[in-house]
Amino acid sequence: MLQNTRDLSNFVRFIARPSELPSEWAAKRQNRLPGLLQNAVIMSDDTKKRYSDEELEEFRAIVTEKLEKARQEYNDLVGSAVDNSTSDEVMAITNSTDAGVDYARNVEIKRLADRQLQFIRKLEGALQRIDNKTYGICRVTGKLIPKERLRAVPHATLSIEAKSK
Numbered sequence: 001m002l003q004n005t006r007d008l009s010n011f012v013r014f015i016a017r018p019s020e021l022p023s024e025w026a027a028k029r030q031n032r033l034p035g036l037l038q039n040a041v042i043m044s045d046d047t048k049k050r051y052s053d054e055e056l057e058e059f060r061a062i063v064t065e066k067l068e069k070a071r072q073e074y075n076d077l078v079g080s081a082v083d084n085s086t087s088d089e090v091m092a093i094t095n096s097t098d099a100g101v102d103y104a105r106n107v108e109i110k111r112l113a114d115r116q117l118q119f120i121r122k123l124e125g126a127l128q129r130i131d132n133k134t135y136g137i138c139r140v141t142g143k144l145i146p147k148e149r150l151r152a153v154p155h156a157t158l159s160i161e162a163k164s165k
Helices: 005-016 023-046 053-094 096-132 147-152
Strands: none
Touching (some): 053 147
């Protein structure tokens, strides 16, 4: 079909401005255009645009399972931060040297809880993309993200190719 950039530029001129081309090109244009367009359609049918509904349901189960675990971990972190805050007040009164350690522990727990909340939001976004049937499509390249990557990182929105750029 189109072998190099010269062929591509000729093809663009051939399609875009036929009046500027020699008359022998007009005959070629009439003969070649249907075949070229037919090949283009065949090529686009060969590449998969999105995951099937069955595959999306498989991914929904994976995302939902991870989301439930993430919410449980978040609730545990928030619960331990609340438990530590009440004991911190008592500890601060009885032993002021441990107050710094307790404060650092609470800061770390809150940081982990914030990180877990971000993860939950990404998983909820993945569920929304599953509902919209756009799940698994790289937002940079527009190609499908491999199933293996989505199973490992179900909230991924970039293919390895796009992420490495």
